[in-house]
Amino acid sequence: AQSVTQLDSQVPVFEEAPVELRCNYSSSVSVYLFWYVQYPNQGLQLLLKYLSGSTLVKSINGFEAEFNKSQTSFHLRKPSVHISDTAEYFCAVSDRFPTSGGYQKVTFGTGTKLQVIP
Amino acid sequence: DTGVSQDPRHKITKRGQNVTFRCDPISEHNRLYWYRQTLGQGPEFLTYFQNEAQLEKSRLLSNRFSAERPKGSFSTLEIQRTEQGDSAMYLCASSNTGGSTDTQYFGPGTRLTVL
Numbered sequence: 625a626q627s628v629t630q631l632d633s634q635v636p637v638f639e640e641a642p643v644e645l646r647c648n649y650s651s652s653v654s655v656y657l658f659w660y661v662q663y664p665n666q667g668l669q670l671l672l673k674y675l676s677g678s679t680l681v682k683s684i685n686g687f688e689a690e691f692n693k694s695q696t697s698f699h700l701r702k703p704s705v706h707i708s709d710t711a712e713y714f715c716a717v718s719d720r721f722p723t724s725g726g727y728q729k730v731t732f733g734t735g736t737k738l739q740v741i742p
Numbered sequence: 743d744t745g746v747s748q749d750p751r752h753k754i755t756k757r758g759q760n761v762t763f764r765c766d767p768i769s770e771h772n773r774l775y776w777y778r779q780t781l782g783q784g785p786e787f788l789t790y791f792q793n794e795a796q797l798e799k800s801r802l803l804s805n806r807f808s809a810e811r812p813k814g815s816f817s818t819l820e821i822q823r824t825e826q827g828d829s830a831m832y833l834c835a836s837s838n839t840g841g842s843t844d845t846q847y848f849g850p851g852t853r854l855t856v857l
Contacts, residue, residue: 667748667833667849668835723798727792730787
């Protein structure tokens with residue numbers, strides 16, 4: 625069974641300050657890792673993903689995450705946040721191999737609300 | 743690519759009524775998923791279709807819930823005899839088997855409030 629832990633339910637940070645949102649996962653098999661962002665009253669948008677290769681992955685709006693296999697972590701970072709980054713961020717893990725029905729099970733964390741303070 | 747769309751965006755109903763939600767996936771995507779998200783939680787998997795076949799169902803999907811994808815395009819999720827505990831955001835996602843991974847793209851969700 626796989627699980628995702630996002631220990632911080634809320635992270636307040638001043639505008640232009642750096643931020644790190646923590647994500648740890650557990651799984652008995654190889655995984656894919658994702659970060660999704662959810663703005664108020666909207667669905668989830670894919671922010672970035674790790675499939676294979678370089679352990680550092682980046683999004684187009686300045687976020688990056690690093691896959692650390694030994695620590696089973698996939699923390700999300702941004703060196704300088706903007707007001708528009710205020711949202712809820714969900715870390716998710718997916719098995720590399722599908723179920724018998726062809727479904728690659730995705731498990732989400734409980735989310736971290738990032739509040740950027742002007 | 744117009745993204746995943748869901749209708750309605752909001753639904754308020756009285757306990758005991760039936761409700762139906764619709765999801766239109768990204769047009770070339772053959773996989774479709776339904777999730778439920780309650781306050782303070784991440785999305786929880788409900789069910790999965792590949793084309794018109796419903797291949798996975800969560801234990802969360804009680805017998806009051808039914809989902810269909812009759813022509814392998816749009817999907818509907820029906821909840822019969824709604825209960826207050828059904829109040830949640832219902833999210834639809836779609837993906838394509840063409841790539842090496844099953845990256846899911848989400849719609850805006852339908853927020854259900856059961857009074």
